[in-house]
Structures are given as structure tokens and as C-alpha cells.
Amino acid sequence: xxxxxxxxxxxxxxxxxxxxxxxxxxxxxxxxxxxxxxxxxxxxxxxxxxxxxxxxxxxxxxxxxxxxxxxxxxxxxxxxxxxxxxxxxxxxxxxxxxxxxxxxxxxxxxxxxxxxxxxxxxxxxxxxxxxxxxxxxxxxxxxxxxxxxxxxxxxxxxxxxxxxxxxxxxxxxxxxxxxxxxxxxxxxxxxxxxxxxxxxxxxxxxxxxxxxxxxxxxxxxxxxxxxxxxxxxxxxxxxxxxxxxxxxxxxxxxxxxxxxxxxxxxxxxxxxxxxxxxxxxxxxxxxxxx
Amino acid sequence: xxxxxxxxxxxxxxxxxxxxxxxxxxxxxxxxxxxxxxxxxxxxxxxxxxxxxxxxxxxxxxxxxxxxxxxxxxxxxxxxxxxxxxxxxxxxxxxxxxxxxxxxxxxxxxxxxxxxxxxxxxxxxxxxxxxxxxxxxxxxxxxxxxxxxxxxxxxxxxxxxxxxxxxxxxxxxxxxxxxxxxxxxxxxxxxxxxxxxxxxxxxxxxxxxxxxxxxxxxxxxxxxxxxxxxxxxxxxxxxxxxxxxxxxxxxxxxxxxxxxxxxxxxxxxxxxxxxxxxxxxxxxxxxxxxxxxxxxxx
Numbered sequence: 001x002x003x004x005x006x007x008x009x010x011x012x013x014x015x016x017x018x019x020x021x022x023x024x025x026x027x028x029x030x031x032x033x034x035x036x037x038x039x040x041x042x043x044x045x046x047x048x049x050x051x052x053x054x055x056x057x058x059x060x061x062x063x064x065x066x067x068x069x070x071x072x073x074x075x076x077x078x079x080x081x082x083x084x085x086x087x088x089x090x091x092x093x094x095x096x097x098x099x100x101x102x103x104x105x106x107x108x109x110x111x112x113x114x115x116x117x118x119x120x121x122x123x124x125x126x127x128x129x130x131x132x133x134x135x136x137x138x139x140x141x142x143x144x145x146x147x148x149x150x151x152x153x154x155x156x157x158x159x160x161x162x163x164x165x166x167x168x169x170x171x172x173x174x175x176x177x178x179x180x181x182x183x184x185x186x187x188x189x190x191x192x193x194x195x196x197x198x199x200x201x202x203x204x205x206x207x208x209x210x211x212x213x214x215x216x217x218x219x220x221x222x223x224x225x226x227x228x229x230x231x232x233x234x235x236x237x238x239x240x241x242x243x244x245x246x247x248x249x250x251x252x253x254x255x256x257x258x259x260x261x262x263x264x265x266x267x268x269x270x271x272x273x274x275x276x277x278x279x280x281x282x283x284x285x286x287x288x289x290x
Numbered sequence: 291x292x293x294x295x296x297x298x299x300x301x302x303x304x305x306x307x308x309x310x311x312x313x314x315x316x317x318x319x320x321x322x323x324x325x326x327x328x329x330x331x332x333x334x335x336x337x338x339x340x341x342x343x344x345x346x347x348x349x350x351x352x353x354x355x356x357x358x359x360x361x362x363x364x365x366x367x368x369x370x371x372x373x374x375x376x377x378x379x380x381x382x383x384x385x386x387x388x389x390x391x392x393x394x395x396x397x398x399x400x401x402x403x404x405x406x407x408x409x410x411x412x413x414x415x416x417x418x419x420x421x422x423x424x425x426x427x428x429x430x431x432x433x434x435x436x437x438x439x440x441x442x443x444x445x446x447x448x449x450x451x452x453x454x455x456x457x458x459x460x461x462x463x464x465x466x467x468x469x470x471x472x473x474x475x476x477x478x479x480x481x482x483x484x485x486x487x488x489x490x491x492x493x494x495x496x497x498x499x500x501x502x503x504x505x506x507x508x509x510x511x512x513x514x515x516x517x518x519x520x521x522x523x524x525x526x527x528x529x530x531x532x533x534x535x536x537x538x539x540x541x542x543x544x545x546x547x548x549x550x551x552x553x554x555x556x557x558x559x560x561x562x563x564x565x566x567x568x569x570x571x572x573x574x575x576x577x578x579x580x581x582x583x584x585x586x587x588x
Contacts, residue, residue, distance in 0.1 A: 103312035136323035162319020223411035225524035247417035272409035284472030
């Protein structure tokens with residue numbers, strides 16, 4: 001009797017151990033794949049710490065130096081591009097949220113004169129996401145040239161806000177929908193003004209959603225190339241434009257290129273890493289309910 | 291309740307208007323230029339030759355493209371390249387999402403690494419792959435070919451189209467993983483428990499239970515992926531430059547070339563309109579196909 005129990009016990013233990021081993025093997029396989037997938041980026045970051053001579057021969061082991069980084073950071077034009085990008089990301093994301101949050105609030109909670117107006121407005125916002133930017137480039141290009149808007153940052157900033165607001169609203173919408181209507185009603189009965197309602201109730205309750213939307217918009221603006229390339233001059237161009245030109249003009253300076261590329265992709269990557277969990281949740285929420 | 295509601299209306303007539311600034315900005319930035327594009331598409335207009343003036347030409351620009359074999363070639367190759375990329379993204383994205391959904395050690399770090407390319411700007415992707423990996427002298431392709439004692443292949447010039455598809459997949463597959471993973475995590479645990487109690491095999495589990503449950507997510511991933519790929523421009527510009535010849539042109543790149551090399555506003559606008567129509571048609575088709583399949587499963 002005792003023996004049988006013992007036997008069963010060891011058998012189930014062995015099965016558990018087997019399962020554990022299988023888990024570890026699966027984990028190692030996927031990690032190996034992930035490292036392989038990530039390798040180009042990893043190698044690029046490493047190459048930024050090489051000298052030009054070292055970088056000409058691909059190798060993972062080398063003596064790290066900061067020579068290349070010093071050269072890149074001393075490059076005035078590079079700093080100028082970086083400044084433009086930071087300007088667009090900070091202001092663009094900020095304005096998107098400042099306009100997007102009240103707009104989404106109104107879409108979700110406001111009483112429209114006509115039933116369902118909020119819903120159809122929301123659908124309109126979502127369909128504008130589907131419009132490819134090539135569809136609008138030509139008139140914008142001509143307008144920017146005529147009005148000299150390509151010499152200013154403001155014009156492009158306006159477009160970035162216009163193009164990313166729908167995305168922002170799309171992401172925020174499902175999070176706002178999760179706020180129970182009763183909470184909003186109760187707050188109104190207690191005499192909350194709209195501003196207080198948004199600041200004190202909606203924003204604290206939808207922090208994750210706002211974070212997700214903000215980070216995703218920031219990443220998209222940081223990486224936007226098509227409009228930035230066609231609607232700017234040298235003085236107002238952004239980092240993606242710099243990268244494209246670098247590739248065309250100085251493609252052979254691998255170390256320098258790697259260091260600049262690292263600057264161009266480390267910040268959005270960190271944004272992405274921070275927000276990946278809430279992104280999974282946020283995109284899902286937008287996908288299913290929207 | 292109705293009294294309260296009426297009171298509410300009186301007290302909060304303003305909240306509706308919160309949506310106005312957003313509407314105005316989005317309309318001015320996206321809708322107005324799009325309408326202008328449609329108008330431009332009926333014009334004969336060369337920007338570097340103002341002396342020729344702007345004349346109305348009706349549907350000439352459209353008929354120019356519809357009778358032009360070059361247009362059909364580029365249109366077809368755009369559809370093939372983007373279609374192939376989307377399909378690969380969907381298949382690999384689903385498989386990787388399945389693996390990351392399991393309870394395995396180190397999945398957070400694996401997920402972080404796999405998602406990274408999605409956050410990188412496309413021009414950096416292009417420049418990075420072209421010079422650091424694919425360059426036959428200084429890149430890894432050259433080095434690896436040296437180790438193996440074979441002559442390095444210049445992918446950029448000889449395999450332009452597969453290369454562009456590959457880079458599309460490398461860049462956008464993480465996005466599919468992101469969305470599909472969300473879908474998989476949203477499947478209630480009881481469903482899977484029931485299925486495994488009923489003796490479902492792994493295969494049935496993955497393709498007959500989990501797959502239909504995330505059709506919604508697939509639809510969103512495909513739609514947004516399609517939009518991302520249609521507007522993709524930096525990647526092609528920095529790697530193949532549309533070459534060799536026009537072999538890796540997409541419609542977006544073609545429009546860019548028509549506008550800036552050809553300076554032909556009317557024709558570029560007509561092409562833009564065609565692109566939008568094609569894109570929206572395809573999105574509609576995806577939408578319907580998935581709706582049908584979902585209905586079949588329900």
C-alpha cells in the first residue's frame with residue numbers, strides 16, 4: 001500500500017520534472033530566436049563603441065572606445081536634427097493628448113443632439129487612420145512650398161498632430177468606455193465641472209490608457225519619415241531624414257553610422273519596452289471593442 | 291432620472307464641443323488635402339514648368355495609367371510584395387505569439403527583444419541592414435561568406451524584391467506579435483481547460499480553438515499592417531532605392547518619383563487616388579473574408 005503511493009508519487013514527480021525540462025528547452029529556443037532577431041540592433045549598438053578601423057571588420061569582441069560617440073555628438077547638424085525631432089515628439093504628443101483626452105471624453109460621455117452622433121464621429125476618426133499619407137502629400141507639398149512652411153517647424157507639427165490624433169483617440173476610446181457611467185453621473189450630480197471631472201476622475205482612472213496612447217504617439221512621431229522627408233528643408237528636417245541622408249552620403253563610415261543610428265533608435269525602443277505590456281492591453285482593447 | 295438628465299443637459303451643454311478642435315485639426319490635416327488631391331488628379335500641371343499653366347484634363351491622368359503597362363507591373367508587384375509580407379507576418383507572428391503566451395522561463399526578455407524592431411525608424415532599419423549586415427565588404431554577409439569560402443551575394447542588387455519583403459517582415463512582424471499576443475491572453479482559461487479535458491490535441495487546440503477566437507485581432511493586425519506597409523517609403527529609399535530599375539517600386543514610391551522626378555502633379559495625384567482606392571478595397575475584402583469565417587465558426 002505504502003509502496004504504491006510512493007511509486008505513484010515518484011512517477012508524478014518524474015512527469016513534473018519532464019515537463020519542467022520541456023519548459024526550459026522551449027524557453028531557450030525562443031530566447032535564441034529572439035537574440036538572433038535582435039542581433040542587428042545589438043551589433044549596431046556595439047559598433048558605436050568601435051573605431052572606424054575596427055568597425056570595418058565585423059566582430060563581436062573588440063576594445064570599446066568613446067571616440068566615435070564624441071565625434072557624432074560634436075556634429076552640429078546631427079544635434080540640430082535631434083533637436084527638431086525632440087521638439088516634434090514633445091509638443092506633438094503633448095498637444096495630441098491635450099486635445100485628444102477631452103475629445104474622447106466628449107465622444108464617450110457627452111449627450112449629442114442626435115442619438116449615435118458620438119459613435120459615428122468616432123468611426124470617422126478611426127477611418128482617417130486608414131488614409132495613407134501619400135493621398136495627402138501633393139497638396140501639402142505645394143502649400144508648404146508656397147507659404148514657406150517647410151522653413152518652419154510649426155507646419156509639420158500641425159500635420160503630426162492631425163495625423164496622430166485619430167490614433168490617440170482610437171486607443172483612448174476603449175479605456176474611457178471602461179469607466180462606469182454611474183461614476184461620471186454621480187460626479188456630475190455632486191457638482192463637478194467638466195474640467196474637474198476630466199482631471200480628477202477620468203485621468204486617474206485611465207492612466208494606463210493615456211500612457212499607452214502617449215507613448216505610441218511619441219514613438220510614431222519620432223519615427224515618422226514620409227512627411228518629414230518631403231515637407232522640410234535642411235534646417236527643419238528630423239532624425240529619420242538625417243539617417244536616410246547619412247546612408248546615402250557616408251554609408252562607409254560604419255562606426256559613425258552605428259552611433260548615430262543608436263541615438264535614433266534607443267529612445268523609442270526604451271519607450272516601447274516600458275509600454276509593451278500596456279500596449280498589448282491597449283491595442284487589444286481598441287481592437288475588440290472598436 | 292429623466293429630470294436629472296434634463297438638468298444635466300442644461301448644466302453641461304459645453305461638453306459636446308470638446309470634440310470640435312480634434313475634428314477641425316484632423317479634417318484640415320487629412321481630409322482637406324485628400325479632397326485637393328482628388329481635384330488635382332483632374333489637372334494637367336507641371337510644377338517646374340509654370341509657363342505651361344494649369345489646365346483641366348478630365349480623366350486623362352487616369353486613362354494614362356490605365357493604359358500603361360508600367361503601372362500594372364508596379365501595381366501588381368506592390369500587391370505581391372505587401373501581400374507576401376503580410377502573410378509571413380501573420381504566420382510567424384501567430385507562431386511566436388503562441389510560444390510567448392506559454393509559461394516558459396525568460397519569456398519577458400524574449401518578448402522584449404522580439405518586439406524591438408517595431409519601435410525603430412524605418413530609415414535606420416534600411417541603413418543598418420544595408421551597410422552593417424548586407425554589405426559584401428564590411429558587413430556580416432561578406433564575413434560569413436569568407437568563413438565559408440564562398441563569394442558573398444549582393445542581396446541589395448540581385449534579390450531586391452525578396453529583400454524588401456524580408457525587411458518588411460523583420461520590421462512589422464513584432465506588431466503582429468503584439469496584437470495577437472493580446473488576443474491570446476484574452477482567451478478565458480476555462481475554454482482551454484475544457485478543451486484539454488475533452489482530449490484536444492495540440493494541433494486542434496492551436497488551429498481550431500485559439501485561432502478562431504482571435505480573428506478580431508487578426509483583422510486589426512492585418513488592416514493596420516496593410517496601412518503601415520502601403521505608406522512604407524523610408525525602407526525602400528534607403529536600401530534598394532526602388533531598384534534595380536523599377537523592380538522594388540511600390541505605389542507610394544512610384545508616386546514620390548512621379549512628383550519629384552517627373553514634377554507631374556496631376557499624374558501623381560491620380561496615382562494617389564488609385565492607391566487609396568486599391569488600399570480601401572483590399573481592406574474591405576479582408577474585413578469581409580474575416581467576417582465570413584467568423585460567422586462560420588459561430
